[in-house]
Structure formats: structure tokens, C-alpha cells
Amino acid sequence: xxxxxxxxxxxxxxxxxxxxxxxxxxxxxxxxxxxxxxxxxxxxxxxxxxxxxxxxxxxxxxxxxxxxxxxxxxxxxxxxxxxxxxxxxxxxxxxxxxxxxxxxxxxxxxxxxxxxxxxxxxxxxxxxxxxxxxxxxxxxxxxxxxxxxxxxxxxxxxxxxxxxxxxxxxxxxxxxxxxxxxxxxxxxxxxxxxxxxxxxxxxxxxxxxxxxxxxxxxxxxxxxxxxxxxxxxxxxxxxxxxxxxxxxxxxxxxxxxxxxxxxxxxxxxxxxxxxxxxxxxxxxxxxxxxxxxxxxxxxxxxxxxxxxxxxxxxxxxxxxx
Amino acid sequence: xxxxxxxxxxxxxxxxxxxxxxxxxxxxxxxxxxxxxxxxxxxxxxxxxxxxxxxxxxxxxxxxxxxxxxxxxxxxxxxxxxxxxxxxxxxxxxxxxxxxxxxxxxxxxxxxxxxxxxxxxxxxxxxxxxxxxxxxxxxxxxxxxxxxxxxxxxxxxxxxxxxxxxxxxxxxxxxxxxxxxxxxxxxxxxxxxxxxxxxxxxxxxxxxxxxxxxxxxxxxxxxxxxxxxxxxxxxxxxxxxxxxxxxxxxxxxxxxxxxxxxxxxxxxxxxxxxxxxxxxxxxxx
Numbered sequence: 001x002x003x004x005x006x007x008x009x010x011x012x013x014x015x016x017x018x019x020x021x022x023x024x025x026x027x028x029x030x031x032x033x034x035x036x037x038x039x040x041x042x043x044x045x046x047x048x049x050x051x052x053x054x055x056x057x058x059x060x061x062x063x064x065x066x067x068x069x070x071x072x073x074x075x076x077x078x079x080x081x082x083x084x085x086x087x088x089x090x091x092x093x094x095x096x097x098x099x100x101x102x103x104x105x106x107x108x109x110x111x112x113x114x115x116x117x118x119x120x121x122x123x124x125x126x127x128x129x130x131x132x133x134x135x136x137x138x139x140x141x142x143x144x145x146x147x148x149x150x151x152x153x154x155x156x157x158x159x160x161x162x163x164x165x166x167x168x169x170x171x172x173x174x175x176x177x178x179x180x181x182x183x184x185x186x187x188x189x190x191x192x193x194x195x196x197x198x199x200x201x202x203x204x205x206x207x208x209x210x211x212x213x214x215x216x217x218x219x220x221x222x223x224x225x226x227x228x229x230x231x232x233x234x235x236x237x238x239x240x241x242x243x244x245x246x247x248x249x250x251x252x253x254x255x256x257x258x259x260x261x262x263x264x265x266x267x268x269x270x271x272x273x274x275x276x277x278x279x280x281x282x283x284x285x286x287x288x289x290x291x292x293x294x295x296x297x298x299x300x301x302x303x304x305x306x307x308x309x310x311x312x313x314x315x316x317x318x319x320x321x
Numbered sequence: 322x323x324x325x326x327x328x329x330x331x332x333x334x335x336x337x338x339x340x341x342x343x344x345x346x347x348x349x350x351x352x353x354x355x356x357x358x359x360x361x362x363x364x365x366x367x368x369x370x371x372x373x374x375x376x377x378x379x380x381x382x383x384x385x386x387x388x389x390x391x392x393x394x395x396x397x398x399x400x401x402x403x404x405x406x407x408x409x410x411x412x413x414x415x416x417x418x419x420x421x422x423x424x425x426x427x428x429x430x431x432x433x434x435x436x437x438x439x440x441x442x443x444x445x446x447x448x449x450x451x452x453x454x455x456x457x458x459x460x461x462x463x464x465x466x467x468x469x470x471x472x473x474x475x476x477x478x479x480x481x482x483x484x485x486x487x488x489x490x491x492x493x494x495x496x497x498x499x500x501x502x503x504x505x506x507x508x509x510x511x512x513x514x515x516x517x518x519x520x521x522x523x524x525x526x527x528x529x530x531x532x533x534x535x536x537x538x539x540x541x542x543x544x545x546x547x548x549x550x551x552x553x554x555x556x557x558x559x560x561x562x563x564x565x566x567x568x569x570x571x572x573x574x575x576x577x578x579x580x581x582x583x584x585x586x587x588x589x590x591x592x593x594x595x596x597x598x599x600x601x602x603x604x605x606x
Contacts (some may be wrong), residue, residue: 018441019449021445022449026461145582146585149582152567153574160567244450248451252452252545267456270456270460274460278457281453281457282453282454285449286449
């Protein structure tokens with residue numbers, strides 16, 4: 001187990017290195033000159049001296065390998081420089097935008113779990129039964145619905161028609177002010193969680209161990225509880241696979257509802273070509289996904305030591321998608 | 322047979338996309354010598370013609386699905402938007418498959434260092450949600466239909482690569498491949514003649530899902546204002562515009578929303594029919 005954990009951590013570190021490199025390549029892809037982009041963003045003519053000073057400030061006058069080395073060392077200390085737009089450190093802008101996003105994602109995840117686990121279990125109690133078929137259809141539909149379409153439909157009904165909720169998220173309005181963005185973000189996760197819970201519980205209930213317990217007289221809730229516990233490994237992988245979908249969902253939902261978080265920051269920064277902010281946020285997302293995958297693998301190794309015997313696979317999370 | 326029947330939905334969308342310049346245009350299909358309209362186009366409106374006198378028209382006989390805040394016909398824009406969605410989806414899907422199949426087959430057949438390098442790249446690309454990676458790349462490139470479609474393709478090849486690699490790896494030691502290798506076939510011949518024909522079908526079976534995901538990413542990108550630039554009508558942009566006039570013109574939301582949903586569902590349905598199992602609900606390892 002310790003050897004497996006070390007190997008897995010080493011593999012993740014290597015991936016992180018690749019992630020950092022990919023973001024660097026992306027930044028180098030920019031055609032023309034980031035100085036010109038900054039000029040376009042501020043909308044004013046800039047003197048050649050100012051452009052030269054700007055290039056020096058951001059180190060754009062140095063050769064590629066030097067820039068790459070500098071980028072690596074800055075990424076290692078999570079220092080992404082200053083925003084092109086307001087000159088404040090990217091790290092601070094990121095830190096400011098994180099709490100609203102974490103609140104949104106936390107609430108959405110909670111809502112998704114509250115709906116998905118009971119309905120997944122209920123569907124698994126009678127596979128092929130009426131509830132299983134209806135909920136399977138609904139969740140398939142939800143899974144295919146993109147977040148911004150679902151959010152717009154919710155806005156159409158609850159804000160434009162019924163006028164129960166404001167058109168933009170507004171914490172001062174209490175529950176009505178944030179329920180729509182949370183519900184929108186939760187929809188796709190609900191579908192995914194319910195499907196995984198259902199298939200895991202079906203598999204666990206059909207297991208010889210479950211049959212033996214049944215022979216000993218285990219019934220109902222106790223059997224389900226045991227089935228859920230036995231599925232802990234896949235659930236860890238599920239948790240890791242939720243991270244990328246929640247991250248992408250946050251970008252769309254925050255934009256749609258005007259939620260002042262990291263997702264909106266990314267969309268705005270891309271729109272205004274604020275290169276340091278885009279690079280910082282992209283890198284942060286990559287770090288988060290890799291960290292979640294690593295945690296999931298370590299957790300399932302802890303839960304079920306048999307997974308250690310296989311060579312460390314690339315990532316379990318990718319297979320749940 | 323199931324696959325044929327379930328492809329009807331996708332074919333309808335493809336036909337609308339192909340025929341959209343004919344279906345929705347203000348120029349009639351047939352005019353007589355005097356310039357009088359003999360046979361008008363089914364939807365007699367240009368998608369881009371701005372008419373401020375006809376802003377916010379409710380759905381009715383003149384405009385079946387109403388008009389938007391610039392007086393443009395919603396139906397005409399919907400029909401023309403199909404080109405962007407289907408086109409970007411197909412292009413991205415083709416790029417993703419080409420990339421995935423080539424790299425996957427190379428990894429599986431060559432093995433060793435090349436295989437590890439390719440798998441490493443797969444791992445890195447999968448560390449980002451597709452939308453985040455495509456949006457970030459869009460920040461550094463000029464906005465256009467082609468850039469968006471290619472970017473989506475370059476992020477969507479990893480699943481196909483994994484599948485093809487697994488298949489090619491299995492085939493590397495298959496007797497007929499070994500026989501060919503023993504008789505002096507070059508690697509390129511092994512790849513093209515022996516490995517690809519076997520490794521291709523499972524990758525092609527994922528094409529509808531890749532298509533669906535590409536369509537979604539494209540419209541999400543357009544919704545964020547980063548996809549196909551303004552005058553062209555795309556569903557994602559139509560949804561973003563509709564969001565701004567939600568209370569004045571609620572009829573602008575449903576057409577692009579439902580069209581997008583139906584296209585994605587049609588792609589998934591086709592994909593499900595291609596899978597060997599009757600319906601694998603959960604591809605959990």
C-alpha cells in the first residue's frame with residue numbers, strides 16, 4: 001500500500017508537470033503580441049516605450065527556454081503574475097472569486113446527493129421496475145441537457161413567467177436568490193450520481209456475499225446499507241469524475257446567472273484576453289482535477305487493497321464519464 | 322437495422338443544415354419574368370436581415386416563431402444555426418477521430434516509449450474539462466468557426482485514442498500480424514492493412530457520442546460569446562441573446578434550446594444503437 005501510494009503520487013506529479021507545460025504552450029500559441037492584446041483590452045493607444053516596458057515587466061522579451069523555466073518556478077509557487085486588466089495579482093483575484101464558487105458547488109453537490117442517492121437506491125431495489133424505467137429516462141434526459149439550456153428553461157418558468165425568483169442570482173433575496181443556479185448546476189451531477197449508485201447497488205445486491213447475507217435473514221435497509229458500503233470504491237472514482245463536470249458547469253451557470261465566482265472570472269478573462277488570469281484559472285482547474293483523481297485512487301486503494309496489485313492505472317475517473 | 326432507424330434523427334438535422342440556404346431565404350424559389358413571386362421559399366426570411374420595425378414580434382403567421390430584438394426571424398436563424406452546430410460537430414468529430422485513431426494505433430502497435438508518451442499526453446488533456454481547455458485556448462486565438470471546431474476536435478480525441486490503443490495492443494501479438502511482420506512488412510503496412518481495420522470499428526462506435534459532446538461544447542462556447550463570431554447565427558449565441566430579453570421575448574428561448582437538446586439526444590440514440598450490448602447504462606470499469 002505505501003509503495004502503491006508513492007507510485008501513484010509520483011505519477012500525479014508527472015501529470016501536474018505536463019499540465020503546467022500545456023498551459024505554457026497555450027499561452028505561447030497566442031498570435032501576435034500579448035502587449036497588443038493588452039492595448040486592445042484597455043482601448044487606448046500605447047507608446048512603444050510603454051509596450052517595451054510592458055514586455056519587460058511580463059518577461060516577454062526573454063528567450064523561450066528562459067520564459068519556460070520562469071513559468072515553471074512561478075507555477076510551483078502559484079504565482080501567476082498580475083492581471084492585464086487591473087494590475088492586481090492573479091492569485092488575489094482567484095482567491096476572491098473562489099468562495100462564491102465553492103458555495104455554489106457545495107450546495108449543488110448537497111442537493112444532487114440528497115436527490116440522487118435515494119432515487120438510485122430505489123431504482124436498484126427493483127431493476128427494470130416502473131420506478132427504475134421512469135427515473136432512468138428522466139436522468140438520461142437530464143444528463144444530456146447542457147447546463148445553460150436547463151438554466152434558461154428554469155429562468156423562463158420561474159423568473160419570467162411565475163416571477164418567483166429574480167432574473168439574476170441575488171443573495172439578498174434569500175433562498176429565491178440562489179436556488180436556480182444551485183438547481184441548474186446540480187441537475188447533471190444528480191443524473192450521473194443516480195446512475196452510478198443504481199448500477200453499483202444492483203451489482204452489490206447480486207453479489208454472492210449479498211446472497212449469503214440474505215440467507216442469514218438480512219433484508220431491506222440493512223442489505224442496501226451493506227451494498228452501498230461495498231460500492232465505496234466506485235463512489236470514490238465517481239467523486240473524482242464529478243470535479244471536471246462541476247468545473248465546466250460552474251463556468252456556464254455563473255455566466256448565466258451573474259454569479260460572481262471563478263467560472264465567471266474565467267469567462268470574463270477569456271473575453272478580455274486577460275492572459276495571466278486565464279492561465280492561472282486554467283492551471284488551477286487542471287490541478288484540481290488531477291488532485292481529485294489522485295485522492296480517489298488512494299482512497300479506493302485504502303478501501304479495497306486489491307486495487308494496489310494492479311499497476312497504477314492512468315486514472316479511474318476518466319472511465320466513469 | 323436498429324442503427325439505421327436510430328440514425329433518422331441525425332439525418333434530419335444534417336439535411337436541414339445542408340438545405341438551410343434554400344429553406345430560409347427572402348429570395349423566392351421561383352419568380353416570373355415580371356419579378357412576381359411564383360413560389361416563395363418555405364421560410365421567406367433572411368436570417369441576418371435586421372428590421373427594427375418588426376422587433377419582438379410574437380409567434381404568428383408572418384413569423385412562425387416570432388422575431389428577436391433586432392427584428393430577425395427566429396425560425397430562419399434557427400434553421401441557419403443548424404449549419405454551425407452540425408458543421409462544428411462533424412468537423413470536430415472528424416478531427417478527434419483522426420487524431421485519436423492515429424495516435425491510439427501508433428501507441429498500441431509501437432509500444433515502449435512512444436506508447437508511454439502518447440498516454441501521458443492523453444492523461445494531461447483529460448486533466449482539463451473540455452470546455453475550460455477550449456475556452457482558454459480561445460482566449461489566445463482569433464474567434465472563428467474553424468478555430469472553435471478545431472479546438473474542440475483537439476480536446477476530444479482522448480477516448481478514441483484509449484480504445485484504439487487497447488485494440489491495437491491486443492493485435493500486436495496476434496498470429497496474422499506476427500506472420501506479416503515475419504514476412505518483412507513495414508510498420509506502416511502493419512498499421513494500415515492489419516491493425517486499423519480491426520481497431521477502427523470500436524472507435525467509430527464512439528463517434529456519435531463525440532459528435533454530441535462537440536455540439537454541446539460548441540454551443541457552450543458560443544453561449545459564452547467565444548465561438549462563431551456575431552453575424553452568423555448559432556444556437557449558443559441565440560440562447561445568450563434570448564437570455565437578455567427573457568421577459569420581453571420569452572419565445573426566443575425554446576426553439577434553440579429544444580433544437581440543441583434534440584440534436585444531442587439524436588446523437589446519443591444513434592450511439593446507443595451502435596453499441597453491441599442492448600443498452601450499457603454505465604460504462605463503469
